[in-house]
Amino acid sequence: MSAGLYVHLPYCASRCGYCAFVVSTDASSREAYLEALSREIELAAVEARGARFDSVYLGGGTPSLVPEAEIRRLLERIRARFELEPGAEVTLEANPEDVTRAKRDSWLDSGVARVSVGAQSFADAELAAVGRRHDAAGARKALETLSGRGLSLSADLILGLPEQTAASFRESVASVCGAGLDHVSVYLLEAEKSKALEEDRRARPQRYLSDDEQADLWLEMGETFAGSGFEHYEISNWALPGREARHNRKYWERVPTLGLGVSAHEFWEGRRRANVSVIPAYVARLAGGERPQAADRALGPEEEAAERIVLGLRLARGVPRREVEGFVAEREDPLLSADYASWRDGGLLRETDDRVALTERGFLLSNEVLCRFV
Ligand SMILES: C[S@@+](CC[C@H](N)C(=O)[O-])C[C@H]1O[C@@H](n2cnc3c(N)ncnc32)[C@H](O)[C@@H]1O
Ligand code: SF4
Secondary structure: OOEEEEEEEOEOOOOOOOOOOOOEOOHHHHHHHHHHHHHHHHHHHHHOOOOEEEEEEEEEOOHHHOOHHHHHHHHHHHHHHOEEEEEEEEEEEEOHHHOOHHHHHHHHHOOOOEEEEEEEOOOHHHHHHOOOOOOHHHHHHHHHHHOOOOOEEEEEEEEOOOOOOHHHHHHHHHHHHOOOOOEEEEEEOOHHHOHHHHHHHHHOHHHOOOHHHHHHHHHHHHHHHHHOOOEEEEOOEEEOOOOOOHHHHHHHHOOOEEEEOOOOEEEEOOEEEEEOOOHHHHHHHHHOOOOOEEEEEEOOHHHHHHHHHHHHOOEOOOEEHHHHHHHHHHHOOHHHHHHHHHHHHOOOEEEOOOEEEEOHHHHHOHHHHHHHHO
16 A cells, blocks of 8 residues: 655644644744755655655644745655655645635645645634634635635534533534535544643633533534534544545554654654654754654564554454454453453444444543553
8 A cells, every 4th residue: 555644834823722732833943944844855755765655644733824835845845756646645734714715726736635624613712712813704714715626625623622512513513514525523622732721621610511411412423424424434533435534544554654844753664753843953953964753663563463453443444353352362361351341242342243343432432442452
């Protein structure tokens, strides 16, 4: 199978209340960063000689904030150095407030085939509560601007935002269903990523849906999406048939992906590697002529077996049953065997003749299940 290429563009106009990604709100280093990224492309292309790529993912940070001429140059450089297959899936993450017709046309012209829009919500109170720079009308307008031009279109939502109610979440779900998308990602808010958010949830619980309310809404949302033709193919992802995110699937299926840019992770030739997570160190290491990796390790057979299960169970199609049963038997851990039986008997896991997969309720409790295989 062909490989994937992830590129991290870390600049944002401001930091959102829930976000712990490696981002910078100071654009003064952007030129030096893009220069360093070009160097990393050269170095990585030597390592990847002979490999074919069928997906590129420009993620962030806020790639839509990078001037479109820079996006064009970046994609040109990638095409010049890596062997990209015709029809490769090239995705760009966009924040609604950046989307204009001019940018859209330039992205299309540069070979972007898919845009993933960080809508997060279609309720102004929720968006304001986490410091988003767009409102619901802005999210709708961005999706409208992007649709109808042959772009594959995805949107992100978050369940659990402050000020979110059952009614406002249903409204967000209805909005994405009616927006002509072919893909939707919905994440449960990870409040622990932000100290302020965590404290706020403790101090003002009335601003938040309870865990039970979130669970009910999650299951209801799945039914609404199914009614609009979306298939639930991964814990947080729904797609129209055949429109699953090719690049993202590679992470769960353990297909090799290179990761370029500050904090980027990669899986290449059986090794898991991660770049440094501070921009000045990233730039300095590349000025010295080396890929700026902070971690690089080969996986042992046990770790690999665990990864195949933990990542594979994220997908609706699950994993081969003999692999899970073999793993549980080899661990010789009576607690794991008992848990496995109780997940199956309690309806969190579904077994067929040859596969094991999480059920919809299992997806909801996936953290508890998956951490037991590590
Ligand atoms: C890498 S982020 C950046 C995308 C883009 N800059 C934006 O703001 O829309 C990708 C997605 O991760 C999700 N995300 C980030 N932090 C999260 C958190 N603490 N809990 C749940 N989802 C989160 C958001 O839905 C976001 O759209
Ligand atoms: S959610 Fe997006 S825009 Fe907000 S800080 Fe994170 S990466 Fe930047």
